[in-house]
Amino acid sequence: MPNNRTRTVPVSSFATRSTEPEGRPSESRVPAREVRILVADDHAVIRLGIIALLESQPGFHVVGEAASCLECCEKAAALKPDIVILDLEMGDCCGAQALKRLSKDAPQVRVLVFSAHTNDCLVSEIIRTGARGYVPKTASSRHLVDAVQTVCSGGAYLHPSISSLVIDRLNRRKGRAQEAALSARESSVLKLLAEGKRNKEIASTLFISERTVKFHVSSLLQKFEADNRTEVVKIAIGEGLVGG
Numbered sequence: 001m002p003n004n005r006t007r008t009v010p011v012s013s014f015a016t017r018s019t020e021p022e023g024r025p026s027e028s029r030v031p032a033r034e035v036r037i038l039v040a041d042d043h044a045v046i047r048l049g050i051i052a053l054l055e056s057q058p059g060f061h062v063v064g065e066a067a068s069c070l071e072c073c074e075k076a077a078a079l080k081p082d083i084v085i086l087d088l089e090m091g092d093c094c095g096a097q098a099l100k101r102l103s104k105d106a107p108q109v110r111v112l113v114f115s116a117h118t119n120d121c122l123v124s125e126i127i128r129t130g131a132r133g134y135v136p137k138t139a140s141s142r143h144l145v146d147a148v149q150t151v152c153s154g155g156a157y158l159h160p161s162i163s164s165l166v167i168d169r170l171n172r173r174k175g176r177a178q179e180a181a182l183s184a185r186e187s188s189v190l191k192l193l194a195e196g197k198r199n200k201e202i203a204s205t206l207f208i209s210e211r212t213v214k215f216h217v218s219s220l221l222q223k224f225e226a227d228n229r230t231e232v233v234k235i236a237i238g239e240g241l242v243g244g
Contacts, residue, residue, distance in 0.1 A: 133157035
């Protein structure tokens with residue numbers, strides 16, 4: 001557990017390596033009320049650097065810090081911050097698990113992910129799990145401040161490099177959906193998936209076994225490069241393969 005903070009803290013390399021101006025935000029960007037922030041990162045230098053950066057901005061107040069997912073969730077429930085800045089890899093659990101627990105223990109909290117990971121699959125999963133923003137640790141401190149301001153005002157923020165990853169992933173999936181040659185049976189299963197049918201109901205409707213249904217669902221996941229059946233349906237609707 002991190003020690004209590006003092007007013008003098010070291011600034012991490014993150015807080016000093018930006019090539020962009022690091023001046024105070026314009027008055028129009030200063031929050032109307034104080035934004036309460038919890039910072040969670042298991043690297044003390046990075047954590048304290050983020051704290052120093054945020055405390056230097058008008059309208060921001062760091063109410064706590066955490067060095068593990070468990071500590072983050074406990075402090076989020078107790079301190080009720082507006083925003084949690086969350087590292088995705090903190091030893092005791094992964095970021096997706098922390099997000100799910102935060103949504104249960106502190107549902108009012110908005111989560112801004114600050115991570116070294118920029119894998120498109122991971123980013124998509126984290127956004128689907130409920131994160132309101134994603135900033136890579138290679139970003140400038142100006143980007144992190146902008147992200148906090150955007151999220152605290154009710155918006156969502158993706159760093160430009162992350163936006164490109166997500167868009168490229170969506171475009172690949174759309175192209176894959178267009179190229180996917182579905183069998184008649186796969187098309188039938190897809191239609192029933194879009195209607196919200198479960199495997200047992202699909203099996204009954206098509207007079208096939210549940211095992212066969214699972215085989216066709218697995219094939220659809222592969223052809224659409226989707227992570228789950230809900231995503232298959234979303235892609236199929238977007239491509240006009242089934243009705244919305």
